[in-house]
Amino acid sequence: MDTVVVVGASLAGLRCCEALRRRGYSGKLVLVGEEAHKPYDRPPLSKQVLCGEWEPARTEFRRKEGYAPLALELQLGRRALALHAQARRVVLDDGKELAYDGLVIATGARARTLRGSEALSGVFTLRTLDDALQLRVALLQQPRVVVVGAGFIGLEVASACRKLDVAVTVVESMALPLDNPLGSAVGQAVQRLHEAHGVSFRLGVGVAALEGHGRVEHVRLSDGTAVPADVVVVGIGVTPNTAWLEGSGVAVGDGVLCDPTLATSVPGVVAAGDVVRWENPLFGESMRVEHWSNAVEQGQAAAARLLAGPTGGEPFSSLPYFWSDQYDLKLQFAGRVRADDELVLVEGTLADRNYVALYGRAGKLRGVLASNRPQQLLRYRKLLSEQASFDAALNAARPSAGP
Amino acid sequence: MRIIVDFDLCQSHGLCTEAAPELFQIRDDGFLYVLNETPGKELAGKAQKAAIECPTGAITLKDD
Ligand SMILES: Cc1cc2nc3c(=O)[nH]c(=O)nc-3n(C[C@H](O)[C@H](O)[C@H](O)COP(=O)(O)OP(=O)(O)OC[C@H]3O[C@@H](n4cnc5c(N)ncnc54)[C@H](O)[C@@H]3O)c2cc1C
Ligand code: SF4
Numbered sequence: 001m002d003t004v005v006v007v008g009a010s011l012a013g014l015r016c017c018e019a020l021r022r023r024g025y026s027g028k029l030v031l032v033g034e035e036a037h038k039p040y041d042r043p044p045l046s047k048q049v050l051c052g053e054w055e056p057a058r059t060e061f062r063r064k065e066g067y068a069p070l071a072l073e074l075q076l077g078r079r080a081l082a083l084h085a086q087a088r089r090v091v092l093d094d095g096k097e098l099a100y101d102g103l104v105i106a107t108g109a110r111a112r113t114l115r116g117s118e119a120l121s122g123v124f125t126l127r128t129l130d131d132a133l134q135l136r137v138a139l140l141q142q143p144r145v146v147v148v149g150a151g152f153i154g155l156e157v158a159s160a161c162r163k164l165d166v167a168v169t170v171v172e173s174m175a176l177p178l179d180n181p182l183g184s185a186v187g188q189a190v191q192r193l194h195e196a197h198g199v200s201f202r203l204g205v206g207v208a209a210l211e212g213h214g215r216v217e218h219v220r221l222s223d224g225t226a227v228p229a230d231v232v233v234v235g236i237g238v239t240p241n242t243a244w245l246e247g248s249g250v251a252v253g254d255g256v257l258c259d260p261t262l263a264t265s266v267p268g269v270v271a272a273g274d275v276v277r278w279e280n281p282l283f284g285e286s287m288r289v290e291h292w293s294n295a296v297e298q299g300q301a302a303a304a305r306l307l308a309g310p311t312g313g314e315p316f317s318s319l320p321y322f323w324s325d326q327y328d329l330k331l332q333f334a335g336r337v338r339a340d341d342e343l344v345l346v347e348g349t350l351a352d353r354n355y356v357a358l359y360g361r362a363g364k365l366r367g368v369l370a371s372n373r374p375q376q377l378l379r380y381r382k383l384l385s386e387q388a389s390f391d392a393a394l395n396a397a398r399p400s401a402g403p
Numbered sequence: 404m405r406i407i408v409d410f411d412l413c414q415s416h417g418l419c420t421e422a423a424p425e426l427f428q429i430r431d432d433g434f435l436y437v438l439n440e441t442p443g444k445e446l447a448g449k450a451q452k453a454a455i456e457c458p459t460g461a462i463t464l465k466d467d
Contacts, residue, residue, distance in 0.1 A: 015455070043458070061460075292458050293418065300455070323416060323458070332416070374415035375429045381421065 001101045002027045004306065005090055007080045008106030008241075009033025011041070011292065012273025014061055015299030016104050017072055023307055029072040030098060032090070034079040037129055038062075043292055045132040046156040047325050051163045052136065056129060080107070083248035085266045102306045105245070105256055105264065105271040106299065109238035109290060114148065114210060122216040123232045126153055135233065139164050143230030146170075146219045148207055150177035152324045154235030155194065159326040162197045169227050170199060171219060173206040182333070182369060183343045186357065189350040189371075190326070197327055202227065238290060240275045253277065255288040261313035262302050270305045272298035281317040282385065283336050283366075291322035319385050329353055332374060334381045335367025342390070346397035347376060356380070358397065360390030404447055405465045406440050412461035419453035419462060426450055441467075 004020060006013045009031050017031055033039070040059040048054035057063070067074060079093040083103070090098045111125035122143075124135045135157075139145070145161050147154045150172035161168040174180065176187030177194070191201060206222040210232055218226040242252040251257040251265040255277030262270050262278060273295040277288045297318050305313040323332045337359040348355030348371070356376045359367035365388045368380035383393050406426065413435050419427040420435075425446055428436050442450055454462040 018455075041460075293456065296456055321418070323414075325414075330414070372433075374417050374433050375431055378417050378420060378429065 001025070001307070003030070003100050004028070004102040004104065005030045005032065005098050005100040006104040006106055007032050007090060007244075008104075008108055008273070008275070009035070009039050009074065009076060010106065010108055010273070010295075011039070011061075012108065012275075012295040012299040012302075013104065013106035014039045015296050016106060016272055016303045017070055019300040019303035020307070021070055023303060025303075025307060027101075029070070030075060030100075031072050032075045032078050032080055032092065032098070034077070035128060035130075036077040038067075038074070038076065040129055042127070045129060046126055046153055046160065049129075049132045050126075050136055050139070050157065050160040056133060059129065080244050083245055083250065083269075085249045085269065088268060101268060103269045104302055104306065105250070105269065105275060106273045106295075106302075107241035107244070107275050108295075109240045109274040111234070112236050112239055114207060114234050114236070117210045117216075117232075117234070120210055120212050120216045121214060122212070122230060123210060123234065125234050126157060127238070135231075138231050139166050141230070142166055144169075144228055145231045145233065146227050146229040147233045147235060148172075148219070149235035149237070150174070150201070150203070151181075151235055151237065152178070152322075154233070155190065155326055156324060157233050157235060158194055158199045159197070162194075162199060162327075168199055169202060169229075170194070171202045171205065171207060171221065171227065173204065173222075175204045177201070177203075180339050181337065183337070183339055183341065183359070185343060185345075185350060186369060189353065190329075193327065193329060193353060238274070240277075240288065242275065260315035262298060262305050262316050263313060267310060268306075270302040272302035278316065280336075281315050282319060282387065285336070287320075287336065289318075289320045291320055293321045294318060319381060321381070328372075330372050330374070332370045332377050333367065334377060335359065335365075335384050337361070337367035341366055344394060346394065348373065356397070358390070358393055360393070363389055363391070365390050365393040404442060404444075404450065405467060406437055406442065406450060407463045407465060408435065408437055409461045409463070410435070412459045413457075414459050414461075416458050418456045418458065422453040422456050423449035427453060 082091040111127040145168040147170045179187045209220045240255045256271040258278040301316045321334045341359040357369045370377040
């Protein structure tokens with residue numbers, strides 16, 4: 001293999017390049033990214049960057065080491081428009097074509113928007129550094145903020161607003177925040193935390209329209225009421241960036257469809273990060289994981305897969321993990337759960353926000369949530385990777401059995 | 404090799420303790436402890452894995 005092209009210059013793409021070099025690949029390596037910035041870290045955007053605790057430059061990866069040791073051609077501000085899989089070429093937006101022997105798709109995901117909001121100013125999503133910087137400037141004007149969507153990004157934005165003493169209302173069509181991923185008991189506790197910090201909620205009601213003249217002025221809800229807003233932040237999930245693969249032969253369907261080894265349907269093409277949908281052997285189900293650790297692990301696994309040749313490669317098995325910081329609350333979660341999983345609190349209480357909860361389904365341990373208890377998460381992560389039964393996990397949680 | 408952890412960055416995600424339990428440990432106080440700051444060659448791979456998987460980039464490895 002003489003030339004490897006990696007499309008998507010963010011976490012998964014960069015970690016893949018690093019792993020290729022560590023594994024001894026010495027051929028040409030091209031990393032193409034649509035954003036003008038060098039690869040940077042996204043989790044701080046909705047946390048330290050939005051609150052102004054960090055200079056934006058602190059988010060940049062490889063600040064110290066630089067790019068020379070990787071010997072790669074960094075093509076930034078360049079978007080891949082199409083893939084000619086037969087000819088093994090990637091078409092860029094400046095008309096140039098990049099030939100490859102091996103290709104890594106690491107184009108991640110973009111924030112979903114509300115239809116009909118494009119013409120209004122004052123409406124934001126939060127996915128990129130530029131998004132974060134623009135939103136920060138807007139928040140410094142002390143606007144009235146409405147956050148649409150009480151998922152992790154929405155709640156972190158609400159938390160940042162309160163740190164900046166900005167009034168914020170969170171609108172969510174579900175009955176509780178975070179209901180879908182973590183269950184109603186946790187959702188309630190999180191809601192109370194935000195309310196204690198002065199966040200207002202409008203729950204169980206959808207957004208009908210964003211209204212205003214040039215600028216957004218209020219959010220019209222599906223029950224007819226209106227919430228005044230100078231700034232609206234839309235946090236309603238992401239869409240994988242697969243449009244450029246249309247007609248290429250690479251199979252897509254809510255993500256790039258990969259086999260268990262992260263190979264795509266086209267020879268010589270692998271994928272990594274938020275854009276990947278694959279069958280995770282650990283859970284026996286097809287999933288797309290939108291978390292930091294997954295992008296790191298898959299970036300490395302995709303590098304190994306590419307170097308293993310057409311028929312090589314091992315199944316990529318992983319335990320999804322993520323965290324979220326809101327006020328002084330640190331939530332850490334491992335596993336894969338649904339809202340209707342059984343939830344058992346095994347340590348602490350929801351009220352003091354210092355607890356460990358286990359999730360079970362069909363007799364199996366499926367997930368663990370640690371709230372401000374990082375040291376406890378690890379034991380259960382181990383049980384999860386061992387595919388422990390729910391009973392075994394509950395037994396392990398009994399004080400007499402634990403350390 | 405020498406392991407340097409920037410404790411201002413570390414947020415006790417604990418992923419390093421999983422990658423290299425011989426080198427890192429999170430104790431009941433919730434803080435990270437480095438068990439061996441100058442591991443031998445046999446642990447270099449695990450130390451590297453820990454540094455790569457740390458979500459805050461808190462771990463630096465220096466060759467001596
Ligand atoms: C605000 C925010 C907070 C987060 N907080 C957490 C957290 O606390 N914990 C956690 O676990 N995860 C968090 N995440 C998720 C985590 O950041 C992502 O899982 C991770 O960034 C995924 O990396 P990736 O490289 O797969 O994709 P991305 O980071 O999405 O990168 C894809 C890159 O590809 C580029 N690209 C797309 N299409 C093309 C094209 N056609 N040509 C060229 N380039 C292209 C994009 O511009 C982008 O730079 C957060 C994400 C955001 C946005
Ligand atoms: S992985 Fe990083 S952040 Fe987590 S405990 Fe280890 S050093 Fe700290």
